[in-house]
Amino acid sequence: MRPFAIGLSAALAVAILIPAAVISAPKEEKGKPAIDAKAREQGMKEAPAIIQASGAGCTVSDARYIGADAKSGSKYYEVACSEGMGFAAIAKKDAAPQLYSCLESSAPQADGKQGGLACILPGNANPGAALAPYVKKAGVTCDVENARAIGSSTKNSYFEVACKGGAGYVVQTAAPMNLAGEVVVNSCLLYEEGGNISCKLTNRQTQLQVVDTLNAGAGTNCAIKDKRYVLSTKTDNYFEVACQDGKGYMYQQTSATGAFARAIPCAQAGFVGGGCTMTDAVAAQTEAAGLYTKLATKAGFPCDVEKYGMLPSNDPKKEVVELKCKGSDVGGIAIFTATGGTVYDCLTAEFNGYRCTFTKKETQYARLTNDLKGFNKASCQVSDVRVMGSNDSEGFVEVACSDGLPGWVLGYPVGVAKPAAKEFLSCVQAKGIGGGCKLPTNKVKS
Template identity: 55%
Template sequence: MRFTGIGLAAALVVAAMTPAAAMAAKKPEAPAGGVDAKARERGMAETPALVTAAGLACTVADARFIGEDKKAGQSFYEVACNPGLGGVLMAKTEAKPQFFTCLETSKPSADGKPNSLACKLPANGDPVQALAPLVAKSGAACTLEKARSIGSNNTNSFFEIACQGGSGYILQTSNPASPAGEVKANTCLAYEPGGNLSCELTDRAAQLAVVDTLAAGSGKNCAVKDKRYALSTTTANWFEVSCQDGKGYMLEQANDGKLARAIDCANASFVGGGCTLTDSSVAQTEQNNLYTNLATKAGFKCKVEKYGIMPSQRASQEIVELKCSDRPDGAVAVFDGAQNTFLNCAVSEAQGFRCSFTKKDVAYPKITADLKTLGKGDCVVSDSRAMDKRTADANYLEVACSDGLPGWVIGYAPMSDKPKEVLSCLQAENLGACKLPTNKRKK
């Protein structure tokens, strides 16, 4: 059985998954011809206390006494709730009442005959749609078509649901099942067929059909060659597609069923170990060449050996860290139409981007030159850090000098590596205290 990292550890051992013991006991015969008036009267009188004792989030709207097994000391009641999930209560002297949803008690008996504990109250007439509040609580985008009870353990109940369009989920709820408790919906694709938890109401091919829809809406011009489910998180499902033209993508599907983003396989190594249907090393090489050409065209000569995508501020902007094989100083490249900027790895920290491929000390000669243009040519930069605060006009970099004398705070315009002002640590106190060892104010 395959589980995702979203809190299903409690489901690894699903013991006593159905009310089998209760169903195996001698069952009372239900009255013929629907709900008996006296049975309803007794049910309405006795179930409110049983509901409370069972810990159900249920306001009793209707109820009936089903019958009793005197030898076993068990009594059975059907209850309809508004709000709450309807089902059957099994009461036993000096024991906490047990509750089973109508979906559970609707299962035929072992001999194939109708279950004598099947729900009959009008409000419980559609046990599948009764799960709708649970589905809504889970956040899954699902219009219910079919459902079945898988069973329960001491803490959780499990249901399979099939949705319009072919998708399917396993619902994990509290036990007793209630919309008032925590509800999780996990795609059927996360479970291997045949396990304790697996789906039977939908097939994997139908569930994967959504990938074609996601790919068509990605804007990637991908004629899908192959596809697979990759993994799930608490907020999304991930799918890989390979395309007829040799490219491949990871598609992120949000919990509402819509496409959140499509990521080239070259940049998708963080998703479950990356693409397996596409040779991502080839894609990485192609992207290296692309960024080499873009950087050279923008005036930053760099044979890109490695790159990393960074968060951007708007859709038209792409921010990428570049590692160069032909120069020691990498850069954070900001590609934004005609406004392309290359931030060295010291200034980039002040701008909110930390390099991971290149050490920032490689950029110190450039920062030393920046100080010289601002009239502070007697300082050779030996260390740097981003100041704690910034202004609307500038981001600030604290620097230390190699001679051990107090250093400076340099202001750079947002998303720029061009220095605009230099301040002493005293002058920059409104930006936070200087913290480099040689710059700390002596007490």
């Protein structure tokens, strides 16, 4: 997932729009800009109302009057906010105030010098640090080391932050800034270098150093040959690593904390951004299919694995894999651990929280027909099936018969790899289970 390009206004060029005669550089005292007492007095008197009218999330803690343009009627102020980053404010007659964060107004101009709206109040001495609460609100861990303004659109302002340790992020806030508004923080890796929104405080090589940290915690014994960023979701970032021994992995990182989540072998990583590109994924998949064949057979489910698919697992010690067997309609859901495994066929897998996608439900008809024989219902050739649901101990299946006569409900124990039907009900008896029978020939007339 990559962000769309966003058109930005020329917010960083704000000082160019101010007549040079209006604002003169402040005098200095002991190497620091001096703040005129009268300018501060006027600023504290006039600026709070301007800030309130702008809608910014700012309680004015300090302010100074900068100057005015008699021709346009505009007045210029700097304000410091108790909540964090301050602003340069432009008050115009018969128009809404314009606010620019101190990171924007203090950015060097084309000649390398600061413009007339640069922030000099003591409360605005470190505007980059004021981005920390915004980053924290987005749930991202970052010890802000450096920051810069990227620009603003009509609704949003964009900043870059560089974190200690090499990570970097683009921070999107409301414009004007308001901590109560929406905040979005994305890794710099999501943005193409040179785009209208991109990172300059950290480079790609520095940003990818995080992969070395993930590799150290992965336990894969991978001597990294190459690495790349793959994609990000709302909760996770994914990186591919190619190892010196020919193996490869996708490393999943929790985006909010930067913590290592799991290592996905390239043979199982086809669901992540098209899979691995720096290693031979086909060879890895063939090798994995052979491994799953052995593991499934050992678990009592003979299957020459032709195709497999990884399913989400909340337990990092368990692999949940759907299996399709070569030359057979049989399939199943396997749960493998370091000590063994269990394989559910595609019917009983649904009782245990999984669903097959490689195997069609028609392949279960013969098995269900045979199960009915155990209840002396050999006349019913199963023609349709519906899983009704399950409780802590039993799962229920509705079947229809090919002769059009009313079908039946079979109950199977859950948590058992090869369960035998333990209960047999008519649709009348099963009214209270999963909403009752619903297959067309089984609907109970009221």
